[in-house]
Amino acid sequence: MQNTRESGLESLIVDWLVEKNGYDQGTNEDYNKEYTIDETRLFRFLEATQPKQLELLGVKQSRLKYSQFLDRLVGEIAKRGVIDVLRNGVKVYPASLVMFYMTPSEKNPAAKELFEKNIFSVTRQLQYSKDNTRLALDFCVFINGLPVVTCELKNQLTKQDVEDAVYQYKTYRDPKELLFSFKRCMVHFAVDDARVKFCTKLAGKASWFLPFDKGYNDGAGNPPNPNGIMTDYLWKEILTKFSLANIIENYAQVVIDENKKTKKKTEKQIFPRYHQLSVVRSLLANVKANGVGQKYLIQHSAGSGKSNSIAWLAHQLVGLEVNGVAVVDSVIVVTDRVNLDKQIRDTIKQFMQVSNTVAWAERSGDLREAIAGGKKIIITTVHKFPFILNDIGTAHKGSKFAIIIDEAHSSQSGNMSSSMNVALGGDFDPEADVEDKINALVEGRKMLTNASYFAFTATPKNKTLEMFGIPSSQPDGTVKHYPFHNYSMKQAIQEGFILDVLKYYTPIKSFYKLVKTVTDNPEYDKKKAQKRLRAYVESDEFAIATKAGIMVEHFHDIVCRKIDGKARAMVVTSSIERAIEYFYAIYSCLEARKSPYKAIIAFSGDKEYGGKTLNESLINDFPSKDIEDMFAEEPYRILVVADKFQTGYDEPLLHTMYVDKILTDIKAVQTLSRLNRAKEGKFDTFVLDFANESEDIGNAFSRYYRTTILSGETDPNKLYDLISAMEQHQVYTEYHVDGFINLYLGSAERDKLDPILDTCANNYKKLDEAGQVEFKSSAKGFVRTYGFLGAILPYGNAEWEKLSIFLNLLLPKLPSPKEEDLSAGIMESIDLDSYRAEARSMISIQLGDDNAEVAPVPTGGIGGKQPPELDLLTNILSIFNDLFGNIDWKDADNVRAQIQRIPGMVSKDTKYQNAMKNSDKQNARMESDAALQRVIFNIMADNMEIFKQWGDNPSFKKWLADMVFNVTYNTDGKPFSGEATV
DSSP: OOOOSHHHHHHHHHHHHHHTTOOEEOOGGGEETTTTEEHHHHHHHHHHHOHHHHHHHTTTTOHHHHHHHHHHHHHHHHHHOHHHHHHHOEEETTEEEOOOOOOOOTTOHHHHHHHTTOOEEEEEEEOOOSSOTTOOEEEEEEETTEEEEEEEEOOGGGTOOHHHHHHHHHHHSOTTSGGGSTTTSSEEEEEOSSOEEEESSOBTBTOOOEEOOOOBTTBSSOOOOTTSOTTTHIIIIISSHHHHHHHHHHTOEEEEEEOTTTOOEEEEEEOOOHHHHHHHHHHHHHHHHHOSSOEEEEEEOTTSOHHHHHHHHHHHHHTOEETTEESOSEEEEEESOHHHHHHHHHHHHHHOSSTTOEEEOOSTTHHHHHHHTTOSEEEEETTTHHHHHTTTTTTTTTOOEEEEEESTTSTTSHHHHHHHHHHHHTOOOTTSOHHHHHHHHHHHHSOOTTEEEEEEESSOOHHHHHHHSEEEEOTTSOEEEEOSEEEOHHHHHHTTSBOOTTTTEEEEEEEEEEEEOSSSOOEEEHHHHHHHHHHHHHHOHHHHHHHHHHHHHHHHHTGGGHHHHTOEEEEEESSHHHHHHHHHHHHHHHHHTTOSOEEEEEOSSOEEETTEEEOHHHHHTSOGGGHHHHHTSTTEEEEEESSTTSSSOOOTTEEEEEEESOOOHHHHHHHHGGGOBOOTTOOOOEEEESSOOHHHHHHHHHTTSSOEEEOSOOOTTHHHHHHHHHHTTTSOOHHHHHHHHHHHHTTOOHHHHHHHHHHHHHHHHTSOHHHHHHHHHHHHHHHHHHHHHTTTOSSOOHHHHHHHHHHHHHGGGSOOOOOOOTTTTGGGGEEEEEEEEEEOOOBOOOOOOSOEEEOOOOOOOOOOOOOOOEEEHHHHHHHHIIIIIOOOOSSHHHHHHHHHHHHHHHHTOHHHHHHHHHSOHHHHHHHHHHHHHHHHHHTTTTOHHHHHHHHHOHHHHHHHHHHHHHHHOOTTOOOOOSOOOO
């Protein structure tokens, strides 16, 4: 009869490891509890592989030397960890012992023979405790007698699951037991028939278990397995000999974090999560099968461990061989975030097994010297990359590169791509004629055939998808682009690896009223005026102080106690000036309440403010480079930022974000995702948003919640349309372009180049405003689109390349069309009458469960400017107060209920009914307004607030009258039944 109990699952796993994977099956008699080793297999391995070294130790002849050897071995494991002991062996005077033979290369039969002498074994129901002999672990995996993996199993058929296994580890597996002490084993697995979790450091209740699942439907869990148990990938894939050896050699690691301020060092043991192992192994297999010259887009959620994935990929690409020949000569890691430059650099250095193979390029010449010096991995930032590439020259045309791009948004487009590719491809010959140079530039824009590109991002744009994604032809003839590998935001949130930053989202509404301070009623451009009014209100000193007070109060009342009393908050502002204002306002609030906490400000460069030149170092009173470290230390709890730390900043203590900046699309996702890093004791996050609508934030996140797909490809024929639009204005001719390019590529001086550009610029200035708008927008559209398409089109176009160079240098000389500012002067005509900010109901923004499609790169640029819409100042203020100010109702619920009943009361008015049946719409509206006035007077006793607003607030009166008429008007004159939705 089939065993459906836990022991049946245990037997299934152990039998597969032994019968199908060549494991030995150990027994409790083989296990030495005092030293936590499979003593039998340890000495069998050493006897078979290193008998002379074992003889030097004299362990057979002396019990004392036997004990001394084991003491030394377990001491080294305690100090260095089992991973390092397996990798690098152990020295015991006078012997030097290999504890594990590494995976052999393809053409090394001797190494293959030694690898096969490694003893992989599994012992079930391991009685591990000296003091309590009844305690038993479901099974333990050993390599050459050293424990590497422990496992607790549960079975859903007996109403227990993976969480019960986690509870067992936290409650009954004492980390003081030698087997469960830190670094003694590589990993501890909790397993049932549907889920897998793991932990690398058991610490009782504080043990932190992470999912080790494949994921299902872009979410948590595992897919149904038609050939077996859902979790059998653990023993059939992960715990196979070569897989486990590969993890030990290339993934698992003890890394050291050092606090710059305190110099305190902490160790943590790294083990790859399933999605990390999957993406790196998939990429390596693809590179090995297809060689260089490929493109890969990896869509991995923010906070999913991209730095480690990049590090593992980089150092394994260096060692990848086919028939004994290296597939890649050099790996270049490009990041667009300065703080990640060092983070990735340090991570890779800790993972590299061969010393002196990693370099970083910070200035001109570094990259060339690193490659010439045999450095295999070179790390740089996208900002430094163009300068570094200038010195590579043509010496590396025959070399093979892997270019790993972290957050591939800006680092692989336009001229950056061209300069990178020309430099690495080495095709540019300064002695060639103009035609050859142009052709070299055209080819230089293309993705290199001697390089593979690996683009990692959580939020792929349409450009990124089209450049690096996998094309897939659709039945309708369109071509969609997909990521090579996806670890979705949905899966990361559901697995608890990152937190859902939208779960506790609170919009903060500002209530204010602007009043006219001039006697006349001038007209202004309505759209521009409203923008100025919004900026005026939100930057008012009283408004800033009010919002700062809300932030500080919220932080002290709720946030500061989060994450075991260590929570931090970030204030996101729209400009450096606003950040400075907020910093001082928050400082005043903290001082007033005698708070033990302090704030830090972060922005780039210098800023003139209050008659002084300020920068973040002067305001903070410590160097800019220390901001990250200081923010993690007391008493600093609130970080006020202007564009800094909104991407790439990884601080798990960051719990709450106060947003007073419009955030759209990728910026919204990247900014709010700073909160999502998981940490022990961190159970939630808060967002208080003063500037955005919850619907807009939800839409932004939905694009990147599951798999992001490009719906179609950019049409290169649009470039011809843009050229036609430019040529009709006769700003330049073919003669101008060709003459300029000949001089430019011939290294002519400015006095030869500028006359041609100036002639064309003068032609542009003679155009009317509409012509200038059309030409300049078309030129910008051409330059932008060609800069992108030039890298991915299969065939180059020399004429496009020449025109792109010409327009890039002409555009700065073209003034923007002069435009009269019809909103000027409005600020001198108004005043802020009242202001308050109020938190609305906290909401959980729910995201859709479909894959999101993004449209191709827009090629437009053609279009005229819309004429200004002029309106009276009173109307502008009325609409503005309606849209942004709102009314400060004292009894909002009663008002809302009363307003909902008003349309029904108006529709029963006899004169209004007759007008609807017997007259036109204009007369009906007049009777509706008259009936509404009578209703307002009748309800005056029930609701004085509505009556007062009706009499005093023209915007409210207009809105109510419009709403009532729109709801009630019908030509048959029948009364409106029901209530209006308000």
